[in-house]
Amino acid sequence: MAEEIAMIEGESVVIDMAAERIAREPHQQGPCVCVRCRHEWRGGAPEGTLNMECPACHLNTGIFAAIILPSEDIYGCRCGNIFFTVTRTGIVCVSCGMGKQYSELE
Numbered sequence: 001m002a003e004e005i006a007m008i009e010g011e012s013v014v015i016d017m018a019a020e021r022i023a024r025e026p027h028q029q030g031p032c033v034c035v036r037c038r039h040e041w042r043g044g045a046p047e048g049t050l051n052m053e054c055p056a057c058h059l060n061t062g063i064f065a066a067i068i069l070p071s072e073d074i075y076g077c078r079c080g081n082i083f084f085t086v087t088r089t090g091i092v093c094v095s096c097g098m099g100k101q102y103s104e105l106e
C-alpha cells in the first residue's frame, strides 16, 4: 500500500496516498440500486465507475440509478432485473447474464 509520511505542525502523520488520491478525484454521487438484490442507497464513486459493491449483499452489482423510466410497461428479466446491455444481436441482463435476441422479444 502506498503510504507516505507527512509533517503536519511538527508531528509525523502516516497518510495513505492512494486513498487520498482517490478521495480527491472527481466523484459522482446519487441514488444507487443493486441489480441483484434491489437494495437502494445513496452512494458515491469516482467518475466513470460503472458498478459498485452493494452494501446489502456485498456483490459488485450496484449501479447509479439516476434513470428515467417510461410510464408504459417495461421489459424485465426473469431474475427481476430491468437493466440490460444492448448488443448488435440482442440484449443481455446485467444481473444474471441471460441473453435475448431481438426476435425473441414480444
Ligand SMILES: [Zn+2]
Binding pocket: 034, 035, 036, 037, 038, 039, 054, 055, 056, 057, 058, 059, 061
Ligand atoms: Zn445487493
Ligand SMILES: [Zn+2]
Binding pocket: 077, 078, 079, 080, 081, 093, 094, 095, 096, 097, 098
Ligand atoms: Zn437476469
